[in-house]
Amino acid sequence: MNDKGILIIISGPSGAGKGTVVEQLKKDDSYMLSISATTREPRNNEKNGVHYFFKTMEEFQNMIDNNKLLEYACFCGNYYGTPIDYVNENIRNNKVVILEIEVQGALKVKEIYPEAVLIFLTPPNMEELEKRLLGRATETPEKIELRLKRAKEEFDIIDKYDYIVINDSVEKAACDINCIVKSEKMKACRNLNLKHILKGDN
């Protein structure tokens, strides 16, 4: 059976618990979070190649021009993107590479990388999402309102995703994603070489 690596993209509204689920997944060595390229200045302890690949604007523009980014976006004047070579190298090394990106970026990646698996992580309902955002106690009521509105918009396009995972417990959500990865690896379209192995062809 194919034990090649695989690219999974985890999206979901702010408050869905993406970060904690990814941390849970990473306890298994076969999982790793992709490192983004950015034009932002490194903060205190941030290391190049660990937290980000730090790039000048010119280097970043070069990556865009040479199709070296799976997707990129600009936040607050800084560019962030996913380096294709880094993702491919880790997939060749049999890793489950995780991208944690927002919905529009995820759909862009799927277009140019159709074997990527799109997973939408969601709390069980809007009430729970609101409860979690309120629980953070770091956000203004206006910001929470905005996040809830944004979540509703995201729910509208979940049919463009491959899978929906409901995060009512971190362990269960990670276990569900594990099951999706295991199952994806059994897909016939990912195992076409098996035909020849089974038949004993050279």
Next chain:
Amino acid sequence: MNDKGILIIISGPSGAGKGTVVEQLKKDDSYMLSISATTREPRNNEKNGVHYFFKTMEEFQNMIDNNKLLEYACFCGNYYGTPIDYVNENIRNNKVVILEIEVQGALKVKEIYPEAVLIFLTPPNMEELEKRLLGRATETPEKIELRLKRAKEEFDIIDKYDYIVINDSVEKAACDINCIVKSEKMKACRNLNLKHILKGDN
């Protein structure tokens, strides 16, 4: 999350171990093997609605004419087919309905029932398949030769299947199929109603 039933079709060469894997799956009450309709006469202890739905040729022809069969085929002068109503009723009752049918029938079902999940069960290689067929000690060398030839032909179309499960241990193969079913139930396309539940729409 969607806990509706699902239709899975298990095919694979003679000697792949379909029967034992299905028995293993059926230990879980949510799984059931579909019952075929047939024009064949009941044998000793065979009961209508348990082993088969026994039909006259006229009744069977009626089922064909009214599109009441997912697929059907004729072996040794007797007709065998899968009753749509029976399958649908059990799926509504949240069952994982298993069809154990050959490759051509499976592809026919997928055409008219695209949400069916096609699983190709296979031994790890031709040598193992040959060993298992020889181990049965019930078949002539000519018959074994024929089965191996047939298996090679079947391997040629595994890319038409959704998943490939290698049966090197019955428990592992059943566990793999369990994982496929669990994962299929998380597919976005099977959970479109979730959009409204998440948003709290009426």
